Amino acid sequence: MKIKGLRVDVRTGKAEEVFEEISDEEYRKRQEEARRAEEERKMRELIERKKQEILKKQAIEELLKEGKITKEEISKCG
Amino acid sequence: MSIYPSTIPSTTDYPDRQDDIDWVTAERYNELKNEILAICKELGVLPKGSYSDVRARLDSLESGLGKAFEKVAEVEVSSDCDYVDFTGLDGNSAWFYVLFATIKNPTASGSAYHLYVNGDTTDTNYYCQYITGNGTNVTPARVNEPIIGYVPAGNRVYDIVNISKDPDGYFRYYVNTNRYSSSSIQVQIQAGVKTATIDNITSLRVQANVSNAIGAGSKFILFKARRG
Numbered sequence: 001m002k003i004k005g006l007r008v009d010v011r012t013g014k015a016e017e018v019f020e021e022i023s024d025e026e027y028r029k030r031q032e033e034a035r036r037a038e039e040e041r042k043m044r045e046l047i048e049r050k051k052q053e054i055l056k057k058q059a060i061e062e063l064l065k066e067g068k069i070t071k072e073e074i075s076k077c078g
Numbered sequence: 079m080s081i082y083p084s085t086i087p088s089t090t091d092y093p094d095r096q097d098d099i100d101w102v103t104a105e106r107y108n109e110l111k112n113e114i115l116a117i118c119k120e121l122g123v124l125p126k127g128s129y130s131d132v133r134a135r136l137d138s139l140e141s142g143l144g145k146a147f148e149k150v151a152e153v154e155v156s157s158d159c160d161y162v163d164f165t166g167l168d169g170n171s172a173w174f175y176v177l178f179a180t181i182k183n184p185t186a187s188g189s190a191y192h193l194y195v196n197g198d199t200t201d202t203n204y205y206c207q208y209i210t211g212n213g214t215n216v217t218p219a220r221v222n223e224p225i226i227g228y229v230p231a232g233n234r235v236y237d238i239v240n241i242s243k244d245p246d247g248y249f250r251y252y253v254n255t256n257r258y259s260s261s262s263i264q265v266q267i268q269a270g271v272k273t274a275t276i277d278n279i280t281s282l283r284v285q286a287n288v289s290n291a292i293g294a295g296s297k298f299i300l301f302k303a304r305r306g
Contacts, residue, residue, distance in 0.1 A: 003160040010150040010167040034287040048217040
């Protein structure tokens with residue numbers, strides 16, 4: 001499997017297209033790694049979003065309980 | 079065809095002439111005109127810019143940003159590829175590098191972009207800590223790979239990457255990232271480090287972890303912080 005790149009030599013300023021040979025196994029490994037990283041990223045974002053939702057909900061409940069805000073004020077804020 | 083700018087014309091090219099002795103032909107006039115036009119073309123339009131003269135402008139460049147940073151490489155990707163290598167670097171002389179990168183991911187998959195040093199493309203030899211700002215959500219994470227950006231399918235990223243080797247020999251980078259588009263705009267800061275020390279920074283590689291995810295039109299400019 002060949003992967004395509006650009007090589008820029010800063011001494012000469014020349015940029016050339018280059019190809020790097022990697023084994024099929026290495027290529028599969030990289031693809032698998034990319035897929036795993038992508039899944040991890042999605043998972044982290046989902047967890048973070050849910051965390052923020054829960055925190056916001058809890059904060060509103062606490063403020064309502066303490067009488068610092070009203071339901072009307074919350075609905076105005078969206 | 080002018081002699082300048084490839085070489086400076088000499089008195090052999092244009093010998094001195096004397097009144098009432100030498101004939102000055104139209105051909106000689108045209109040669110001199112071509113030399114003047116070549117000088118104009120080399121300097122461009124209004125080369126003094128907003129300065130009093132060209133000398134003042136050059137002095138200003140030398141004492142300002144031009145002295146602080148020197149451009150060492152510039153590349154625009156003409157066809158989709160996997161990586162861009164910068165070779166022939168000397169981090170011990172430059173101390174710091176700054177890489178400007180604007181990358182398009184033309185593929186149908188999300189791609190991460192990694193920054194490797196001195197040909198070491200083993201992800202687990204690096205760590206990256208990052209914080210993402212997405213609307214009111216802030217997501218921190220630490221990963222065992224040298225990430226400088228992540229772009230979903232068909233999207234874009236703009237990075238400013240500061241790169242150095244610290245006094246104990248650890249390769250470090252720090253990235254300010256502007257990514258995604260329109261109302262989905264996100265900000266990221268990313269700090270990366272290599273687990274083992276290095277002697278010098280001799281090459282840098284920006285590599286996508288998805289095939290052909292550095293799209294045509296992506297641009298890179300690398301500066302070094304010290305001249306010489």
